[in-house]
Amino acid sequence: MSDAHHRKKQPALVRQQLLTVAAELAGRQGMAFLTLDAVAGASGVSKGGLLHHFPSKTALLDALFDSLLVRFDEAIEQAMRSDPVPHGRFSRGYLRAVAGLRDRPEETSDWAHVTMALLTEPHLRERWRAWVRERSDEYVGTDSSPNAEIVRFAADGLWLADLLGSHDLDGPARQALFDALVELTMK
Incomplete structure (x- = not known):
């Protein structure tokens, strides 16, 4: 089993991490480069995990x-x-x-x-x-x-x-x- 199956789920922390990463990406590269793939990749959260919290770029x-x-x-x-x-x-x-x-x-x-x-x-x-x-x-x-x-x-x-x-x-x-x-x- 992977570590992901053993980690305690902390949805509020993951959500905040995703927002922090989104703000940092927007700050470094601009809003045009803020994509769900970029946020997922930079945060270390799967795209499915990101979509669980934010089902679209608009929601993010x-x-x-x-x-x-x-x-x-x-x-x-x-x-x-x-x-x-x-x-x-x-x-x-x-x-x-x-x-x-x-x-x-x-x-x-x-x-x-x-x-x-x-x-x-x-x-x-x-x-x-x-x-x-x-x-x-x-x-x-x-x-x-x-x-x-x-x-x-x-x-x-x-x-x-x-x-x-x-x-x-x-x-x-x-x-x-x-x-x-x-x-x-x-x-």
């Missing part, structure tokens, strides 16, 4: 997107918990979560490739739109001002600039931008 992308959204939501919630001012709290949490991605290179890489997939995968775009709508509805009471919306759009611009490395905005200039955006949420 959805799961990868879900895992990133969970981490993003957690970062926003953490920022909101430490913010004593209710007005604009979600927008400041969103800004802090976005600005903080740059300090977490593993997430920046994951988000970079999923963000590019958002441009080409209509169902992922719709899922992102749904996430934005849900948060807008949830925080309409505190974050519906035009300034809060401006801050969220500016945060998206900062996010894209960080992902692309398109702007040299470091140190005092970045802090001044961040502070100005936080100030806008207070009005």
Whole structure:
């Protein structure tokens, strides 16, 4: 009998390993090269084992997107918990979560490739739109001002600039931008 027959099954760990490998492959080679065969081969899981967890590339992308959204939501919630001012709290949490991605290179890489997939995968775009709508509805009471919306759009611009490395905005200039955006949420 092979070792596979003696190993204890740990589906949650295998699923997470597959997601980690998928994110790494997307990061190294881009989303176009993210295939089920490549993920199975790089993870050491049989293609049948991969298909047990993710029956299609779409299911794999959805799961990868879900895992990133969970981490993003957690970062926003953490920022909101430490913010004593209710007005604009979600927008400041969103800004802090976005600005903080740059300090977490593993997430920046994951988000970079999923963000590019958002441009080409209509169902992922719709899922992102749904996430934005849900948060807008949830925080309409505190974050519906035009300034809060401006801050969220500016945060998206900062996010894209960080992902692309398109702007040299470091140190005092970045802090001044961040502070100005936080100030806008207070009005």
